[in-house]
Amino acid sequence: MNLKLRRPNTANGRVSARHAAGTAGKEAGISVVDWVDERTSLSGSLRWMMFRKVPKGTNWFYTFGSATMFAFLSQAVTGVFLAMYYDPSPTRAYESARHLTNDVFLGEFVRGMHKWGATAMMVLIFLHMARTYFFGAYKYPRELNWVIGVVLLVLTMMMSLTGYLLPFDQRSYWATIVAVNLNGSAPILGPFLADFLRAGPEFSATTLSRFYSIHMLLVPGAIAALIGAHLYLVAKLGTTAPPWLKAEAPADLRRQEIG
Amino acid sequence: MSVSANALGGIAVAAFALPALGFALGPVFDRGEARWEDVGAVGDFPETTYVPRVITLVPGIGEAGKSTIYVRKHNPSIDGPPKDRYDDFVAISTRCAHLGCPVRYIEASTRFVCPCHGGVYDFQGKVTGGPPVRPLDRFYTRVRGGRVEIGPRYSVNSHLRRFSPRDPGQALDGIGQYAYPGRFSTPSAPPGAQGAG
Numbered sequence: 001m002n003l004k005l006r007r008p009n010t011a012n013g014r015v016s017a018r019h020a021a022g023t024a025g026k027e028a029g030i031s032v033v034d035w036v037d038e039r040t041s042l043s044g045s046l047r048w049m050m051f052r053k054v055p056k057g058t059n060w061f062y063t064f065g066s067a068t069m070f071a072f073l074s075q076a077v078t079g080v081f082l083a084m085y086y087d088p089s090p091t092r093a094y095e096s097a098r099h100l101t102n103d104v105f106l107g108e109f110v111r112g113m114h115k116w117g118a119t120a121m122m123v124l125i126f127l128h129m130a131r132t133y134f135f136g137a138y139k140y141p142r143e144l145n146w147v148i149g150v151v152l153l154v155l156t157m158m159m160s161l162t163g164y165l166l167p168f169d170q171r172s173y174w175a176t177i178v179a180v181n182l183n184g185s186a187p188i189l190g191p192f193l194a195d196f197l198r199a200g201p202e203f204s205a206t207t208l209s210r211f212y213s214i215h216m217l218l219v220p221g222a223i224a225a226l227i228g229a230h231l232y233l234v235a236k237l238g239t240t241a242p243p244w245l246k247a248e249a250p251a252d253l254r255r256q257e258i259g
Numbered sequence: 260m261s262v263s264a265n266a267l268g269g270i271a272v273a274a275f276a277l278p279a280l281g282f283a284l285g286p287v288f289d290r291g292e293a294r295w296e297d298v299g300a301v302g303d304f305p306e307t308t309y310v311p312r313v314i315t316l317v318p319g320i321g322e323a324g325k326s327t328i329y330v331r332k333h334n335p336s337i338d339g340p341p342k343d344r345y346d347d348f349v350a351i352s353t354r355c356a357h358l359g360c361p362v363r364y365i366e367a368s369t370r371f372v373c374p375c376h377g378g379v380y381d382f383q384g385k386v387t388g389g390p391p392v393r394p395l396d397r398f399y400t401r402v403r404g405g406r407v408e409i410g411p412r413y414s415v416n417s418h419l420r421r422f423s424p425r426d427p428g429q430a431l432d433g434i435g436q437y438a439y440p441g442r443f444s445t446p447s448a449p450p451g452a453q454g455a456g
Contacts, residue, residue: 178375180359201445203317
């Protein structure tokens with residue numbers, strides 16, 4: 001028994017050989033997707049995520065969140081490729097960064113993407129945050145998503161701090177000395193926090209590898225996981241209408257009001 | 260079954276989480292070793308001005324482990340009597356007590372000046388201007404066979420009372436000495452040194 005739906009162009013029998021081959025390819029693709037979907041029900045989740053209802057008045061301001069996520073993805077991808085050439089040892093770090101910038105094909109471009117992308121990501125985060133604040137989108141029931149967003153902001157700042165040391169030039173070295181000493185100036189626990197960050201009483205070889213590990217493993221993992229939670233809540237709770245849009249009463253109610 | 264499976268899961272998580280935590284926190288409790296470095300003959304250092312020297316604070320990491328210090332002979336008319344046998348030469352750290360930038364000594368004004376935020380210190384390293392919260396740190400010095408050797412660093416408060424080495428930004432006067440306790444990771448003071456709390 002053939003349960004396949006008939007397509008319009010096969011029904012009338014005027015199908016060229018090339019067209020038939022294309023159709024066969026398409027059907028093969030569809031059956032692969034069907035095979036996966038039958039075993040995962042992923043299409044339902046995807047539809048839930050991708051085809052949400054959005055309120056009237058949704059505009060370009062609502063794209064800052066996605067833009068931030070794309071900035072993070074760009075950082076993740078360029079970072080992975082920078083890690084192929086970078087060597088986090090105090091005697092080799094500067095030289096390996098110089099090598100990947102000046103000698104490696106497209107190295108300057110990839111490093112530039114990572115460096116300027118970091119700044120772009122911070123700017124986009126604050127634009128996204130400003131939109132959420134001024135549109136009142138942090139209010140009930142979305143407070144938890146605001147909290148997750150703030151944690152993401154702090155994690156991104158940790159990325160900025162730990163990433164700044166990695167080129168290991170004069171600027172990054174002294175900036176890190178100053179940043180660690182700022183942490184050390186908190187009372188009681190500060191001195192121990194500074195020791196923890198530096199992995200010892202002085203800046204040492206372990207400091208650089210510790211910052212590198214935090215920068216490329218610990219914090220990105222946490223950011224990726226929290227972006228997942230952030231997006232889940234966006235899809236679950238829906239987005240808000242812009243504040244200048246008044247709620248509309250149902251048509252029959254309105255007719256009553258008018259008289 | 261479910262209780263024991265959960266317990267086993269807990270043990271399995273602890274088996275990797277606790278060592279990882281220890282790995283990250285270990286250096287905080289690891290006492291550093293004192294090093295002594297020769298910086299020149301006794302006669303190289305006058306009483307009235309400083310001579311710059313480069314010493315290695317952290318070996319094995321190249322230039323990043325080196326630091327400039329300023330050394331002079333102890334001057335009784337300025338410094339009073341030596342505190343102990345580690346005080347015959349005064350070795351001043353160039354790490355600004357504000358946030359750790361490198362200060363330099365200006366001969367004409369007999370002041371140490373920090374380029375970052377304008378910290379100024381007098382001939383003894385006491386603060387005379389800007390944001391630093393305590394005088395410049397010093398190093399224990401000793402003389403071996405006519406050579407001056409530089410030992411571990413220590414911090415001082417505004418009366419030049421000694422404390423175990425603190426990081427920049429940590430005050431040592433008044434409540435500061437309690438708000439910023441000494442750390443486990445810094446090398447101990449050399450034997451017989453006077454008062455380094």
